[in-house]
Amino acid sequence: MNISLCTISFRHELLCFSDIIRFAELNGINGIELWGVHAKNLYSKLESTIKLLKQMGKCNINITMISEYLDFNENIDILISKCKEIVNYSKFFGTNKIRIFFGNSQSEGIKQIEWINAIEKLKKIVELFSKKGIYVLIETHPNTYADTLISTKRMCEEVQNEYLKVNLDYLHLWETGVFPVEAYYQLQPWIANYHLKNILAIEYSNVFEPANIYSPNGTRLGMTSLRNGAIQYEEVIRLMLNNENNSYIGIEWFGDDPINYLIEEKKWISALKPLVRV
Template identity: 25%
Template sequence: MKISVSMYSLNSTVQKEKWSIADFINYAKSISLDGVELLDFYWNDKGKELKETIAVLKKHNLAVSAYDVTNNFVKKSSAERAIEIAKVKDGIQTAKLLGTNIVRVFSGDLQGQLTYEDAQAWIVEGLKNCAESAEKEQIYLAIENHGLLAGKSEQVEEIINKVGSPFVKSTFDTGNFLLVHEEPKVAFDRLKDKIVHVHFKDFREKAASESVTGFLSTQGMELVGTVPGDGQVNLAYIVQGLKDSNYDGWLSIEYEGFEDAQVANEEAVNRLRELLK
């Protein structure tokens, strides 16, 4: 298994220090990573920056573990959903240029009174449409268990099965299951055969004395991002399960806490390396 860090994992530093994508890649090289996870919303001038990004990756001999598209298929009109489909298809072509065969995708977000049952058909329709392009390019669409609408493992599994493409799989986010009150170990056991990308992440319950704003769960619990290993996720169980499943893909760190992001990510990398021994 190989280790990468998501650019989003350094988001506080990116915003504070105005990092470019190249700056982030330079940082990744400085902590001896195998690769980086890049996201669609960090481009300022994609046409110009894409060439620079590819050049910096080549210079440092770093791979791209995944290219992340920030799509949302939970839109009431077909015209709105067509825009989201176009985002994913553009992401497939960008991933190809970046040399990765993984495009992280979302299902969609809570909106008004809409439920997962209301939105499932839109999600499946969108992914089926995108899967045609993914299959042609031999690139996986890896659905992240993100947000509160379709964040349970059984929902991710159901969507994958209904789309019915060998190129639609799972980005298994170890922490996000806590937001929908599902034990990550249980989720892993359900999805382990469908995983093509992993977000190595952890959360803990916010203390009453803390003034930070965390993430609200489906039951109103507030969770705060931590360095992996300091929270509620049994990461050793998941890493061992990946080993037992002969998973040979990427483990990509995604830190969402309030500590210094560079320090937190470097500690996360060290801890993950220990688990992989």
């Protein structure tokens, strides 16, 4: 199984991209997930970024995915225009995976017409990316239409396109009462990437609200390592390690001191042995 870091972990750190590449190389991390705003910034500096990508290639490090955002309340023409821009980023960085969120509100209580309209937009988005050989990964996340196991499976089954995949964020489904192993098996046909993070107890789950995460003054209380939190990760990680596809385990750390945190998490995951069901 491949392991990636997320550049969003360094959103409040004074590190340049070459430092992040060097850090990944030194610690055996073979993937970098680019936050959309970072991708846009690097893309605007083509000459220097090309040199950095060559450096990554020499280190056998890949851009695993670009984490982007689309507003499903927008007109489809505006969405398609944005998608074409993202295609350019994807091709430039050599990745065939784009992460987005599906919808702008929770799935519970959604009107049928709203669901149908969102699905039709998603079908068109996936079709556009599929023609370029790019997979669209929908992240399981609160306040989106993919906020539960049921709604996520429904989405996948209704779109029916092999280029629609899932970025499985275990914590956010755990918040709804779904344990990691169940999520792993139920969504297995569609999973193309994983996000792993942990908290001390469910009452701290609000710490991951976007406004708090993006703020340099936001609280980090309750964030903790994968092995020490309320979510029991060892069994599902061992199952994932036995999976021979090209999915990446994305260590998604939003707290302080990302350098030391990522070093320790990489060591812990690497020490686990694959779990084979008999």
